[in-house]
Amino acid sequence: MLHKLQVRLPAEATDRSYDILIGTGLLDQAGLEIATRFGPRKIVVISDSHVAPLYLERLHAALKTAGHTLLQPAIMPAGEPHKTLPTLQQLAETVLQQQPDRRLLVLALGGGVVGDMAGMLAALLLRGVDYIQIPTTLLAQVDSSVGGKTGLDTPQGKNLLGAFHQPRLVLADLDLLRSLPARHWRSGFAEIVKYGLINQADFFTWCHAHGPKLLAGDAELLTSAIARSCASKAAIVAADEKESGQRALLNLGHTFGHALEAASGFGENLYHGEAVAIGCALALRFSIALGLCPASELDRYLALCAACELPTTPQLPASMVPTLLDFMSGDKKNSDGAITLILLRGIGQAFVQKGVSRQQLATFWHEVLANPSTRNAC
């Protein structure tokens, strides 16, 4: 006695395309930009204890003036250690106590952590509501605010829980970057350089030529770099939203980098962009060790990093190798035991390398940690 039914689900036809606006004065225009696209809405702002005191009042005023209705904001403690399910629960309860409906619009005001948490909250609230990103760090403007990856950390690693949920709009306001310390600018710049490394050798050269002036605050160079980065990411995401192939290239430097961040406790010791800068150096070194990439490409990368004051060497004792390997083994891109890495045939020539063994990586890490700054250690 067996009945068989099939549930047939048509492809989802919803238009999920969205605009990214990059410029000055966008915080004060946010209400209008939203109203023009989506009409007057009920909006809840998600922010953190660092950013809310700086910009929340201005944003609320801009939203009110444009005719939106404001819920009480949900403010989380600042920092990666709070990118967890218990924080999500607190944010969710703050919003749910105000009895929202599915027309609610979640607005993320903050850096990457706020963006990831607000996006995940929007993905789950009432099984999904719209959200908009107003990234307030360079890192978030060129990376996490675009592409619809949301997520949070568990004790087992970074972003191990999450959802693909695309924003409806991204507003990258350059004015918001002015208050950031230099270290944050450099951390964001590391992700910008990554796009050059992946598939745009000319942009890598541009970054080397203009990096120091950009980091000194040149608005025109900054706008160009953000626009180029977002366009680069948008093209890759459009081709492979759910990371079944090409999107994994965006993780260049991230598997090494995440392991370093995790081993360092995700705190002030090592910013995400710094970990990515070191991770890209390690991806180059490992590619060279495998005979896949000329050693001169590492020299070019190290020269850019020296000019822009980006770190390239991990500062950990050799005793940490097993821990680092465990973090790398837990990466989402892996399948069936072997480790997947993004490696380089040269600058602008990243590719997905599956099947890297734990043993290969163990040897590599031991050599790296014994000779952190010797570029030909492997």
Add this chain to the structure above:
Amino acid sequence: MLHKLQVRLPAEATDRSYDILIGTGLLDQAGLEIATRFGPRKIVVISDSHVAPLYLERLHAALKTAGHTLLQPAIMPAGEPHKTLPTLQQLAETVLQQQPDRRLLVLALGGGVVGDMAGMLAALLLRGVDYIQIPTTLLAQVDSSVGGKTGLDTPQGKNLLGAFHQPRLVLADLDLLRSLPARHWRSGFAEIVKYGLINQADFFTWCHAHGPKLLAGDAELLTSAIARSCASKAAIVAADEKESGQRALLNLGHTFGHALEAASGFGENLYHGEAVAIGCALALRFSIALGLCPASELDRYLALCAACELPTTPQLPASMVPTLLDFMSGDKKNSDGAITLILLRGIGQAFVQKGVSRQQLATFWHEVLANPSTRNAC
């Protein structure tokens, strides 16, 4: 200075159709049914403290024999009070400690709570992995295991956090229902009757004619009823997966019912199916009060419920009315303040009624709680 980019995302083309198998012996065939469709996989079973001791060993044996690799199972405490984010965290950590990759297959073995939690876990683990439902209650076999709604509760209400994530396969094994107490059978039967009420008057008549014999354990009647219910739900879900319209009809009896469950503390006092049975009675009463439905339709429904020992009257003091209204106001289907209900023009003629005012409902609830079993109270 304003740059504008557009991220263009093509419609998602993934085939998300899936089979529902209904029959006997499916638990022991699970490994084969999975291997035939998806090849040998790494599988983690999610279950609860009631169900795991009964069926986990047999399921594991069946999976192993068919060549699958088993992770340590993640077992949650049984019951709706545990359908929360902290439980999700525990389940996620149990799975993540075993370093899964995206080829992991999550297998839900349990009732609706386990299915909802396992589905949500699968939606979020590594930003989404496949999952399969093996529902072990009649309620779950005819309702929650089909359709891809996952979710959990917060102090503000039921299923207020969740995701749409379709299972890859549903195995409804009738043998698993044998151990259920009669009250569970009746609770499941209430959801079966709901499909008749929504849009299949002939099936409602069938339920009235065969309900008592079905509830006494007749396997043939049971199979027919489950198959008809799943087909009915599948058709509605296929037409409107994300509940922008018609899918809301499946919530017939649920907005009233959820409020009753919430007010009763989601426990042994009132099962979900019992709340739905009462909720359907209230939907009929409210429809009659609004002059939308002949009073004789309520008589037909009450007669069926009497024959099948389904409850139809709420047991709460009038002082609970504000609490009930708050729970109804927080329902996901609402928009912009007014309440949306599923009402009936008659048996088999459900429709979505937007814009019901809190005041109308307050009056209705006061009359109902003052005269719980008087069918013409309104």
